[in-house]
Amino acid sequence: MKFTLRYDGELHSSNGNDYRTKVRRAPEIWAIRRVVSAQLALLWKRPPLSERSTLVSWFPREIKERRVVPLVVAEVKMLAALDIQILRGDEPGNIVNNAGDLDNRIKTLLDGLRGPLDSDKGDPPGNLPDPLYCLLEDDYLISELSIKTGPLLMPPLEPTPDPAAWVNVRIDVDVRAAELTMLNLGLASP
Incomplete structure (x- = not known):
């Protein structure tokens, strides 16, 4: 199954394991999750996911007092291939800037694509x-x-104190089966 997700907003680094940095970036990670959730809610209403509604109440989890429904789940033997394009406001070739270096900005984005963990820093909005x-x-x-x-x-689409951190992200997703099962049959790309 192939589809595209979009995100327009600030994308800073989740640099290091410093507790204060993780708490400071938590609102940004939750903002990414909110945007992605709205897009995935629409995807769940379309075939083939809509045809799997009984299966796809899908292992909802209760995390940080929230019902969380991930699409790519280990129990269903699914994996995701991601092709990410990030358009950013800084100069070409400038991969280190005030918004953070590219690899740590990618880490922030990936944290926003996954479900929250009990160990995540900061409270959900x-x-x-x-x-x-x-x-x-x-x-x-x-x-x-x-x-x-x-x-x-x-x-930037809205006022921001850090225009260099504003990005337009396109994420082409290819959901694949690690192993074909009755649960993932018809959902995973060949």
Whole structure:
């Protein structure tokens, strides 16, 4: 199953294991989750997912007092290949800037694509959808990752104190079966 997710917003680094950094980036990770959840909620209403509604109440989890419904789940033997294009407002070739270096910005993005974990720092905002749809149960279910960057040739869509951190992200997702099972038959790309 192939589809595309989009994100327009700030994307900073989740640099290091410093507790303060993780708490500071938590609102951004939750913002990514909120945007992705809205797109995945629509995807769940279309075939082939809509035809699997009984299966796909799908291993909902209760995490941080939220119902979380991941699409790519280890128990169903599924993996995701991600082809990510990030358009950013900084100069071409400038992969280290005030918004953070590219690999740590990717880490922030991947944290936003996976479901929350009990070990996540910071509290979730109160205005999240119920359930919260997410792409991945955990980011270890990513089997391939391709990243391309380019210049963002438009201003941020909303006021921001850090325009260099504003990005337009396109994520082409290819959901694949690690092993074909009755649960993933018809959902995974060949």
